[in-house]
Amino acid sequence: MSVQLRPSQALRLWQQVSLAEVRGKAPDLTERQLAVLLTIYLDPPPHTVRGLAEKLDVSKPVITRALDTMGALKLVSRHRDPNDRRNVLIKRTVEGALFVERFGDVVVAKSAELPL
Amino acid sequence: MSVQLRPSQALRLWQQVSLAEVRGKAPDLTERQLAVLLTIYLDPPPHTVRGLAEKLDVSKPVITRALDTMGALKLVSRHRDPNDRRNVLIKRTVEGALFVERFGDVVVAKSAELPL
DNA sequence: CATGAATAAAACGGAGCCGAAACGGTTTCC
DNA sequence: GGAAACCGTTTCGGCTCCGTTTTATTCATG
Numbered sequence: 245m246s247v248q249l250r251p252s253q254a255l256r257l258w259q260q261v262s263l264a265e266v267r268g269k270a271p272d273l274t275e276r277q278l279a280v281l282l283t284i285y286l287d288p289p290p291h292t293v294r295g296l297a298e299k300l301d302v303s304k305p306v307i308t309r310a311l312d313t314m315g316a317l318k319l320v321s322r323h324r325d326p327n328d329r330r331n332v333l334i335k336r337t338v339e340g341a342l343f344v345e346r347f348g349d350v351v352v353a354k355s356a357e358l359p360l
Numbered sequence: 361m362s363v364q365l366r367p368s369q370a371l372r373l374w375q376q377v378s379l380a381e382v383r384g385k386a387p388d389l390t391e392r393q394l395a396v397l398l399t400i401y402l403d404p405p406p407h408t409v410r411g412l413a414e415k416l417d418v419s420k421p422v423i424t425r426a427l428d429t430m431g432a433l434k435l436v437s438r439h440r441d442p443n444d445r446r447n448v449l450i451k452r453t454v455e456g457a458l459f460v461e462r463f464g465d466v467v468v469a470k471s472a473e474l475p476l
Numbered sequence: 477c478a479t480g481a482a483t484a485a486a487a488c489g490g491a492g493c494c495g496a497a498a499c500g501g502t503t504t505c506c
Numbered sequence: 507g508g509a510a511a512c513c514g515t516t517t518c519g520g521c522t523c524c525g526t527t528t529t530a531t532t533c534a535t536g
Contacts, residue, residue, distance in 0.1 A: 263395050275381060305484090351371070358363050
């Protein structure tokens with residue numbers, strides 16, 4: 245069973261969520277940063293810089309910098325892979341899980357208010 | 361009738377759309393710019409700089425700059441209000457309508473692919 | 477070992493956005 | 507008319523992000 249969503253509802257939903265994000269005081273992430281964060285929290289681990297760069301089709305420095313900023317916000321954490329110490333494994337944090345959860349709640353709340 | 365969307369579906373939807381936007385070649389707009397654009401195309405006119413600034417709870421220069429960049433992309437156009445020449449009325453364009461329409465199609469397509 | 481491959485991070489220069497303040501043009505109200 | 511208020515824009519310094527290139531560390535291979 246798929247989610248039934250008409251174009252006008254989809255656009256209205258995006259507007260409402262965007263408005264909530266712009267107005268809110270949550271740390272505003274770039275579109276790329278959000279994509280990285282959601283991928284880390286939705287796709288199965290392990291996550292590496294290289295893997296994320298390939299999945300998003302961006303360069304590795306983009307991922308490194310995104311992890312820098314989100315790491316400063318404590319939304320993710322980095323650890324060296326003990327098996328292959330060249331790799332860095334990105335792990336989830338409590339704060340990050342809370343952030344993602346809250347974001348999902350906003351989307352759900354706004355979708356419940358859609359007209360028609 | 362409201363749209364039924366569970367948190368995991370909402371997050372997955374946002375991830376898929378974000379990934380599509382990051383990977384895509386469409387001009388990438390800021391979260392604020394997207395909020396401005398959707399408001400212009402979804403809410404009833406007339407739209408003014410001041411009105412948009414109040415609705416998004418941001419300063420007027422933010423709106424002016426967003427209109428600068430989106431105007432350069434021909435997604436919106438500006439015209440002096442003939443009744444009160446202090447005001448600037450923001451109007452829609454064919455390119456902007458097409459951009460919004462395509463974005464809505466992406467959301468609908470991704471929502472149709474959601475699991476569960 | 478020693479050389480080369482692979483990985484993430486750091487360095488560098490360029491571009492865009494931000495907030496705050498100042499600026500011109502327009503209207504309103506005595 | 508003239509002062510004040512309003513509206514959108516511009517300017518300024520600062521910050522962040524981007525893409526590319528360079529560096530440092532670690533692994534694989536002969």
